[in-house]
Amino acid sequence: MNIGTAAEQANLPPKTIRYYEEIGLVTPSRADNGYRDYSDKDVHRLRFLQRSRSLGFTIDECRHLLSLYDDKHRASADVKAMALEKVGEIDRKIAELQSLRDTLATLPRHCHGDGRPDCPIIDDLAGERASA
Amino acid sequence: MNIGTAAEQANLPPKTIRYYEEIGLVTPSRADNGYRDYSDKDVHRLRFLQRSRSLGFTIDECRHLLSLYDDKHRASADVKAMALEKVGEIDRKIAELQSLRDTLATLPRHCHGDGRPDCPIIDDLAGERASA
DNA sequence: ATAGGGCTTCCAGTCGCTGGAAGGTCAAGG
DNA sequence: CCTTGACCTTCCAGCGACTGGAAGCCCTAT
Known part of the structure; x- marks a missing residue:
C-alpha cells in the first residue's frame, strides 16, 4: 500500500509518516519503483503512534x-x-494554565477599555503597580 | 549596567536578553569595550517582556x-x-487538556498493573478495543 | 603574571513536524 | 502514443523561543 493510502488509514499526513520513518519508528519495505510499501502491520503501528501522540x-x-x-x-x-x-503531567500543566488564566483575567477588570490612553493592563505589565 | 546585572534585575537569562536584542525587542547602547550597556529604561522594557511572556x-x-x-x-x-x-485562548487550551486528561485517565483504570504481559492500555492504543 | 569570571560572536541543536522545490512514476483520456 | 495530472521520491529550510557550547577578548584581584 502506498503512503497516501496508509496516511488515510492512520489519520496522519504523509509528511509526518516519512518523518516517523526518518527517526526510526516505522520501516516499510519498498516497491520496485522505490515507493514505500506499507503492510497492515505498518499501518497498525502508525495508528498506534497517531493515538499515543494525540x-x-x-x-x-x-x-x-x-x-x-x-x-x-x-x-x-x-x-x-x-x-x-x-496524567500527572497534564494535571500540572492544567493547574499552571489555570493560575495563569486567573492572573491574566484580573487585568481587564480594572481597565475601562475605551479610547483613553491610560491603561491599567499596560501599567501592570510594566510593573508600575504592585505585582509579581 | 552590564548584561549580567540587567539579567538579574529583569529575571531573565543573559542568553534570552541577547536573543531579544537580535529580534529587535531591546537595543541597549554599547560601552567602549563593546559590552552591552543597559539603562534603567532598557531594564524596564526587559521586565515588561519577562512579565508578558510569563x-x-x-x-x-x-x-x-x-x-x-x-x-x-x-x-x-x-x-x-x-x-x-x-484569556479565551488559555480557556480553550485548558478545556483541551482536560478532555485529554479524562481520556488518558480511563486507561489505567482497566489495567491490573502487575507483571503480566496483557495490558489493556497497550490494547487501547493499538486500537484493539473500541476507541476514538 | 596569572587566574577567574564575565563579556563578545557565531554556530548548532532542541521538538515535531511542515512547506516547497526539483524530479521520477503511474493510470486515464484523447 | 502522448499528454495531463495525481502521486511518489529526495533534500533543504523554517517554525518558536530559546539554549548550549566553542573560541576568544576584557577586567579585576591577588
Missing part, C-alpha cells in the same frame, strides 16, 4: 510504548506507570 | 504590547482586547 505522549515516550507493544513479555505495570505519570 | 503572550504579541506601551496615545481598548483574547 494523547500527549512525546515521540520518545511513543518509542518506548511501541517497544512495550512489540515485547510480548512486557509487564503491564510499566505501561500503567507511564500512563499515570502522563 | 503570562503566555507570544513574542509577536509582546512586540505589539511594547509598541502600545511606547505609544502615549494608545487606546486602552486595544490592550484590553488582547488580554481578553488571550
Whole structure:
C-alpha cells in the first residue's frame, strides 16, 4: 500500500509518516519503483503512534510504548506507570494554565477599555503597580 | 549596567536578553569595550517582556504590547482586547487538556498493573478495543 | 603574571513536524 | 502514443523561543 493510502488509514499526513520513518519508528519495505510499501502491520503501528501522540505522549515516550507493544513479555505495570505519570503531567500543566488564566483575567477588570490612553493592563505589565 | 546585572534585575537569562536584542525587542547602547550597556529604561522594557511572556503572550504579541506601551496615545481598548483574547485562548487550551486528561485517565483504570504481559492500555492504543 | 569570571560572536541543536522545490512514476483520456 | 495530472521520491529550510557550547577578548584581584 502506498503512503497516501496508509496516511488515510492512520489519520496522519504523509509528511509526518516519512518523518516517523526518518527517526526510526516505522520501516516499510519498498516497491520496485522505490515507493514505500506499507503492510497492515505498518499501518497498525502508525495508528498506534497517531493515538499515543494525540494523547500527549512525546515521540520518545511513543518509542518506548511501541517497544512495550512489540515485547510480548512486557509487564503491564510499566505501561500503567507511564500512563499515570502522563496524567500527572497534564494535571500540572492544567493547574499552571489555570493560575495563569486567573492572573491574566484580573487585568481587564480594572481597565475601562475605551479610547483613553491610560491603561491599567499596560501599567501592570510594566510593573508600575504592585505585582509579581 | 552590564548584561549580567540587567539579567538579574529583569529575571531573565543573559542568553534570552541577547536573543531579544537580535529580534529587535531591546537595543541597549554599547560601552567602549563593546559590552552591552543597559539603562534603567532598557531594564524596564526587559521586565515588561519577562512579565508578558510569563503570562503566555507570544513574542509577536509582546512586540505589539511594547509598541502600545511606547505609544502615549494608545487606546486602552486595544490592550484590553488582547488580554481578553488571550484569556479565551488559555480557556480553550485548558478545556483541551482536560478532555485529554479524562481520556488518558480511563486507561489505567482497566489495567491490573502487575507483571503480566496483557495490558489493556497497550490494547487501547493499538486500537484493539473500541476507541476514538 | 596569572587566574577567574564575565563579556563578545557565531554556530548548532532542541521538538515535531511542515512547506516547497526539483524530479521520477503511474493510470486515464484523447 | 502522448499528454495531463495525481502521486511518489529526495533534500533543504523554517517554525518558536530559546539554549548550549566553542573560541576568544576584557577586567579585576591577588
